[in-house]
Amino acid sequence: MGIHTEYSCNECGFKLVDSSDIFWIDDEKKIHADMQTVDSSKKSSDALASGGIFKYYCYNCDNYIYNFHVTRKSRFISKEEIIQLVEGLDDNIKIIDFDNRFQSCIHCRQDVPLKSEKSFAIDNKGEFFIEDSLYNDFDSKQFDFSGKYYGYYCNDCKKQINKFVILENNANLNDSLIKEILHDHTNDLTVYINDTFLVCPNCDDELQVLGESSTCPKCRVGLLTIENQTLFD
Structure with a gap:
């Protein structure tokens, strides 16, 4: 089940949209990213590799950072191939890591x-x-x-x-x-x-998860509040 959440700042009205997203790499070694639903979860379970996408924010750099956390990997795809495909997905700044269960x-x-x-x-x-x-x-x-x-x-x-x-x-x-x-x-x-926090790849500041009661990334004065939240199967 996926969650789509819309936030707004109680001071400046800034809008932020967030969702529970996952990614997977299919048998043709093409990468896909989508909200976690029954359909996307089924596709990811049959994929060569899959995992979650977690969105962070660096207040120091004023950048969003996307953490691709690989939780499932077939022996038919290497870590290097996964990293290359994730990096080429879009222009977002990314951190790519692998679950502790993977080992060489x-x-x-x-x-x-x-x-x-x-x-x-x-x-x-x-x-x-x-x-x-x-x-x-x-x-x-x-x-x-x-x-x-x-x-x-x-x-x-x-x-x-x-x-x-x-x-x-x-x-x-x-x-x-x-x-x-x-x-x-x-x-x-x-x-x-195993560190309990992630750091920005640009400035090494600690990354933050934006959510309810987070400081607004635009005005840095107001707080984010939930405006709407929807669940998807």
Whole structure:
């Protein structure tokens, strides 16, 4: 189901239109972008690659930034092809990223399939916890750092790839120390620090999601209010 929202500024009357959009790349490697509906969702589920389009705004540059987040990718299309097609879709400023589940072998660089997904954490005594992520995300406990574990296996290299994505770093440990600690629990690994915000590719300022009660991007005085909102199947 898609949502189409119309905003207006309570001071200057500026109008802003937003919608829940998705994109997909079909079997002929043509890219499409549309509002998320039953029909578009069906097309995206059968596509070579697909994902969501998220609209951000940089108050410093006065620019809209579009984040194409790839959540599904077939082995018949490469990351490089996806990036090229997304970049060529239109003239909008874009950030293109891939879901944490995607991983290349750190030895031969081939794409490797996801075999397991869990939550992990390390407490202040160095004890390592890892459990099924469907049942435990450690939200109610205190740890030095925690996050998601993704396990892969490369059939070509006969290597296990263990990917740790750090979501909470309560002890403010640097990347090198986190990797050193994790090396005590696994042999092959990659570590990613997952930032909770996106930054503008032009000025590095933090990007904002414009919505209800956001500062008007035109007059910078008034606030955006919802004027109309429609749901689409």
